[in-house]
Amino acid sequence: MYGYSGKILDIDLTAGRIKERPVERDWAREYLSGLGFNARLLYEEIPAGADPLGPENILVFNVGVLVGTTVPTASRTEASALSPATGLFGTANSGNFWGSELKFAGFDGVVIRGKAAAPVYVWICDGQATILPADHLWGRDAWETVRRIRRELGDGAIQVAAIGQAGENLVRFASVENGPFDAWARTGLGAVMGSKNLKAVAVRGRGAVRVADRKEFLQAVEDTRKAIFSSPFYGSFSRFGTMLASLPYQEFGALPGRNYRLGAIENWVETRSRKVLPRYSNRGVACVACPIACAHWVDIKEGPYAGLRLKDMEVTPVIGFGAGCDINNLPAVAMVTETCQRLGLDMVSAAAVVAFAMELYEKGLIGEKDLGFPLNWGDERATISLLDIIAHRRGLGDVLAEGVRKAAEHFPGASKYAVEVKGLECFLLDPRARWSTWTLGYITNVRGGDHLRTRNPVENLRYNENPVPYLTEKFGFPEEMYERLDMPDELKKDIFDPVTRDVNIPKMSRWAEDLIAVYNALGMCIRPPVLHTVGPTLFARLYTSLTGIALTPEEVIRAGERIWNLQKLFNLRHGEKHADSDYPSRFYEEPVTAGPAAGRRLEREKVREVLREYYLARGWDPDTGVPGAAKLAELNLQSYTHQRS
Amino acid sequence: MARELAVNPGRCTGCCTCALTCAITHQGEFKLTGAFISIARDEFEGTFTITFSSLCRGCKKCALACPSGALRVVDVEEMAEQEG
Numbered sequence: 001m002y003g004y005s006g007k008i009l010d011i012d013l014t015a016g017r018i019k020e021r022p023v024e025r026d027w028a029r030e031y032l033s034g035l036g037f038n039a040r041l042l043y044e045e046i047p048a049g050a051d052p053l054g055p056e057n058i059l060v061f062n063v064g065v066l067v068g069t070t071v072p073t074a075s076r077t078e079a080s081a082l083s084p085a086t087g088l089f090g091t092a093n094s095g096n097f098w099g100s101e102l103k104f105a106g107f108d109g110v111v112i113r114g115k116a117a118a119p120v121y122v123w124i125c126d127g128q129a130t131i132l133p134a135d136h137l138w139g140r141d142a143w144e145t146v147r148r149i150r151r152e153l154g155d156g157a158i159q160v161a162a163i164g165q166a167g168e169n170l171v172r173f174a175s176v177e178n179g180p181f182d183a184w185a186r187t188g189l190g191a192v193m194g195s196k197n198l199k200a201v202a203v204r205g206r207g208a209v210r211v212a213d214r215k216e217f218l219q220a221v222e223d224t225r226k227a228i229f230s231s232p233f234y235g236s237f238s239r240f241g242t243m244l245a246s247l248p249y250q251e252f253g254a255l256p257g258r259n260y261r262l263g264a265i266e267n268w269v270e271t272r273s274r275k276v277l278p279r280y281s282n283r284g285v286a287c288v289a290c291p292i293a294c295a296h297w298v299d300i301k302e303g304p305y306a307g308l309r310l311k312d313m314e315v316t317p318v319i320g321f322g323a324g325c326d327i328n329n330l331p332a333v334a335m336v337t338e339t340c341q342r343l344g345l346d347m348v349s350a351a352a353v354v355a356f357a358m359e360l361y362e363k364g365l366i367g368e369k370d371l372g373f374p375l376n377w378g379d380e381r382a383t384i385s386l387l388d389i390i391a392h393r394r395g396l397g398d399v400l401a402e403g404v405r406k407a408a409e410h411f412p413g414a415s416k417y418a419v420e421v422k423g424l425e426c427f428l429l430d431p432r433a434r435w436s437t438w439t440l441g442y443i444t445n446v447r448g449g450d451h452l453r454t455r456n457p458v459e460n461l462r463y464n465e466n467p468v469p470y471l472t473e474k475f476g477f478p479e480e481m482y483e484r485l486d487m488p489d490e491l492k493k494d495i496f497d498p499v500t501r502d503v504n505i506p507k508m509s510r511w512a513e514d515l516i517a518v519y520n521a522l523g524m525c526i527r528p529p530v531l532h533t534v535g536p537t538l539f540a541r542l543y544t545s546l547t548g549i550a551l552t553p554e555e556v557i558r559a560g561e562r563i564w565n566l567q568k569l570f571n572l573r574h575g576e577k578h579a580d581s582d583y584p585s586r587f588y589e590e591p592v593t594a595g596p597a598a599g600r601r602l603e604r605e606k607v608r609e610v611l612r613e614y615y616l617a618r619g620w621d622p623d624t625g626v627p628g629a630a631k632l633a634e635l636n637l638q639s640y641t642h643q644r645s
Numbered sequence: 646m647a648r649e650l651a652v653n654p655g656r657c658t659g660c661c662t663c664a665l666t667c668a669i670t671h672q673g674e675f676k677l678t679g680a681f682i683s684i685a686r687d688e689f690e691g692t693f694t695i696t697f698s699s700l701c702r703g704c705k706k707c708a709l710a711c712p713s714g715a716l717r718v719v720d721v722e723e724m725a726e727q728e729g
Contacts, residue, residue, distance in 0.1 A: 206678040285691055
């Protein structure tokens with residue numbers, strides 16, 4: 001095949017058997033690759049009632065078909081399994097070089113099933129896969145595991161997906177680390193690896209990706225580059241990365257300060273925003289084929305953390321630990337970041353769990369005698385100690401390792417402090433302070449509480465206005481941005497107000513979810529300069545010329561919609577209820593207490609109304625949020641049932 | 646005017662677009678191993694080493710594709726001025 005390697009590895013750890021399955025052309029047309037293949041595999045193979053930590057669960061990695069080429073930002077691989085955090089479709093996306101290496105090794109994906117009798121790791125190299133013992137790696141952190149595997153296999157270019165101690169100990173928010181600094185972080189996939197006694201999947205390939213129509217493909221790549229470079233966000237994003245968002249969140253009062261109570265934090269700009277970033281980082285590091293290089297290399301030269309060197313000073317740990325736990329300086333946040341990377345913890349959930357525990361400590365629901373140390377706001381040493389007992393499930397760490405929803409059941413009255421959706425901690429932007437497509441995404445997201453599957457491609461962080469409360473957000477860009485947006489004209493007219501260009505949030509959510517499903521299926525990155533400028537038209541050109549399989553822009557976005565619906569069907573089979581698509585009670589019952597959004601809270605009735613609008617935009621039953629027979633037939637999903645378990 | 650390839654390794658972000666471009670240009674397929682330019686990535690140090698093989702034909706396509714400024718095509722006079 002062109003573009004595809006054409007084979008998916010299927011590894012049964014119980015039997016110690018390795019097979020290969022071909023990539024079917026029909027699958028390629030309808031599900032593309034990456035997330036699309038994962039959705040299909042999970043739906044077909046994981047029965048209702050399966051235990052996420054049992055051998056019946058499968059863990060699947062599929063690389064986007066554009067990965068391994070010069071398509072800008074095409075670096076990404078989707079990992080999916082039944083989630084130990086939510087019991088629903090667990091999935092996470094990561095870049096770096098693991099995916100390109102797997103394709104050069106001759107495979108588009110890896111399915112892992114069963115459970116090994118003792119710790120193992122999988123070694124995939126140039127068309128061959130081997131299961132090797134990992135007793136000597138078990139108990140080691142992810143950084144050490146990456147180093148040791150490279151050393152023992154004798155090649156520093158080997159890419160390693162590994163778990164740390166958190167995954168081994170089945171922490172429900174354990175990540176799969178992608179090399180030392182990147183991760184498939186969300187939904188607890190590291191615990192699935194741990195449950196299979198699988199420490200790592202190491203890959204190395206010296207093969208190639210072939211192109212069907214080289215001339216047209218290279219022209220499409222060039223046009224994609226030009227589109228990305230033309231985005232008004234390219235320069236600033238390349239310089240500051242996701243830290244760009246650190247200032248507007250403070251200005252809107254939308255930080256999750258001290259477990260979503262303080263929307264703004266004193267001295268934030270001087271201590272934790274992008275304004276102080278250049279003190280610690282002056283260069284970017286890229287994933288394969290990425291011209292943006294948004295990740296920052298951090299070099300701490302003075303103070304208690306002098307000598308600390310790592311990739312990533314991202315807004316996620318800065319807001320999670322810096323605002324959520326009120327750790328008041330970037331070097332300390334970097335130290336906590338390294339701790340999460342080594343132990344193999346999802347930083348969003350880890351920060352939420354620590355903030356939850358700090359609030360319990362403040363309220364007297366847990367004490368120093370329970371923990372063995374005090375746990376005051378802003379104490380990074382205590383944070384590191386807490387993360388350590390969580391990853392090893394020691395003492396109270398064993399309870400907190402279950403995530404905030406389950407941990408709250410252990411402390412009477414604590415559920416109101418648990419900020420999660422569908423069991424997945426949400427920890428970045430406060431919807432009470434800024435209502436947008438982004439924040440509606442917390443409750444429509446099939447994987448639970450975050451925005452990363454529902455981002456408005458023309459989100460404007462200069463504004464915090466809802467011209468029609470809950471229903472619209474301000475566009476605010478020059479008309480040229482509207483004109484250039486790669487979206488069918490009739491849909492543009494439906495989503496944007498004809499005069500003001502205000503954005504209809506529920507309709508944009510549906511479009512954004514389908515579009516991002518395509519990104520996650522093809523392997524491109526959703527950083528703003530890309531998401532703004534690359535849509536179905538360029539995707540169709542890239543895909544068709546690379547693979548030789550002709551797809552129209554309409555078919556590309558329809559594939560995204562199909563993938564989204566299939567994930568929803570998976571969730572319904574595994575027990576998702578209508579009421580699960582809702583915010584935590586704190587957002588309705590408690591107002592923000594500091595900053596410009598002080599006093600604001602969400603209105604339950606308004607949220608239900610906008611969710612109903614979203615279901616209508618999706619063509620789902622507006623009362624139940626279930627895709628009907630007509631919609632499934634339209635997507636060629638008629639053979640898939642949608643019974644609730 | 647003569648044009649040359651200028652290399653500034655300190656600006657390299659490690660994306661390897663240069664090597665992928667080299668491979669598709671001269672070998673007709675995308676790969677990282679076997680291109681005439683290679684980037685050795687020391688991930689734990691965040692450093693990148695750029696190496697040209699003796700088979701490099703000097704086409705400079707890698708520099709035209711480089712997004713970070715680590716590889717650039719410059720006029721010889723300009724380069725001489727910069728080097729003082």
